Amino acid sequence: xxxxxxxxxxxxxxxxxxxxxxxxxxxxxxxxxxxxxxxxxxxxxxxxxxxxxxxxxxxxxxxx
Numbered sequence: 030x031x032x033x034x035x036x037x038x039x040x041x042x043x044x045x046x047x048x049x050x051x052x053x054x055x056x057x058x059x060x061x062x063x064x065x066x067x068x069x070x071x072x073x074x075x076x077x078x079x080x081x082x083x084x085x086x087x088x089x090x091x092x093x
Contacts, residue, residue, distance in 0.1 A: 034092030
């Protein structure tokens with residue numbers, strides 16, 4: 030039987046045409062920003078990719 034895709038994970042990531050999985054940083058930048066450094070808050074704005082070894086397992090979660 031085919032495994033269901035995790036909808037909560039699929040809402041948090043984006044799959045590129047080359048097969049990479051992009052994600053947003055999750056530092057908790059929604060609140061208590063005054064105590065966080067400026068570089069940590071700027072890091073929140075950028076997207077990054079998962080490591081290549083992790084993408085195989087994550088694609089299974091996505092149902093690919």
